[in-house]
Amino acid sequence: MYEDYIYGMELKHSKHLCSVTVGYLTAEGANTISQVKCLKYLTVSELSCKTLPETISNVWSLQALRVNHSYSLRELPQSIGKLKNCNEITMLPNSIGKLQRLRTLNLSRCEELKSLPDSIGDCQMISSIDLCNCEKLTVLPDSIGRNEKLRVLRLIFTKIERLPSIITTLRNLECLDLQGSSELVDLPEGIGNLEKLQVLNLKDCKKLGGMPIGIGQLSRLQKLGLFVVGKGEKFAGISELANVSRIGEELRIKGISHVLDPNDAHMACLKVEIENKLTEVGPKVDD
Known part of the structure; x- marks a missing residue:
């Protein structure tokens, strides 16, 4: 479950969090991450989806996005x-x-x-x-x-x-x-x-x-x-x-x-x- 990797609701209130590493990412998880105001670095591993969730593009402060071992990934979202x-x-x-x-x-x-x-x-x-x-x-x-x-x-x-x-x-x-x-x-x-x-x-x-x-x-x-x-x-x-x-x-x-x-x-x-x-x-x- 996604909750095994990050505490979804708590992330929204993490004012100083700037780096997140997750084992896999769902649309719900991406939506939660997009609400982290100061996030600069995001690492995602072992994606099973063919594209990153659209909401990842709402992380305005993001400076580095690293995707590892995601063999099913075919494309990035248009946004x-x-x-x-x-x-x-x-x-x-x-x-x-x-x-x-x-x-x-x-x-x-x-x-x-x-x-x-x-x-x-x-x-x-x-x-x-x-x-x-x-x-x-x-x-x-x-x-x-x-x-x-x-x-x-x-x-x-x-x-x-x-x-x-x-x-x-x-x-x-x-x-x-x-x-x-x-x-x-x-x-x-x-x-x-x-x-x-x-x-x-x-x-x-x-x-x-x-x-x-x-x-x-x-x-x-x-x-x-x-x-x-x-x-x-x-x-x-x-x-x-x-x-x-x-x-x-x-x-x-x-x-x-x-x-x-x-x-x-x-x-x-x-x-x-x-x-x-x-x-x-x-x-x-x-x-």
Whole structure:
């Protein structure tokens, strides 16, 4: 019986209880646990059900959920996404790849998360991945290139240094938000292949050395945030900026001193300025 493991009614009045370990969990037991106000850590063993009870998602303070030896468990409840404070997660299990119907993965503010498992590429239906404020995240697996339905990828305030080149094959990607990724040094070649991309937010990417050639092919781009004129021919020239005509928010341009032909800068910047979208050009280019 469930009562052999925890004293149900007493749990409701446990003001300082932050950790619970149970041998098995029923819907009634999950409902009782959900009323523990300060619960941070929950360990469940030997589940005989195919899914966790829905009410487990009502534990707003939960930071860690550990499920052991639960061979019948097939899926997590849809409402599991309501858990907002799981900020001590360091990694996801490889078994996440078995969640064939998973559409949204929100791990924002998981400050200890260092990487995603390769099996993330097996989540064929996933359309949105949010890794904002995952401050220890430095890389993405190449397997993310298999997430063909991915539309939104948020990497705000991560420590990503480089994106895998295969990301340029994600033809359905509409939003790639890298704002505040202070360690980002470059973008992959072929980014112009992302024909549906509307947001490529590079605001405050302080180490970005330049833009990849072909960025001007992003004809649907509406938000960029930052355009860096890199030094050398391997980077896109500022003239490509003239082809991105839909940008509707402020745009900062860095490295304008690297422009070889002042006419390119004049024409590109003029087109943006006419639409009242240019906020900062940087050092003035002599005519």
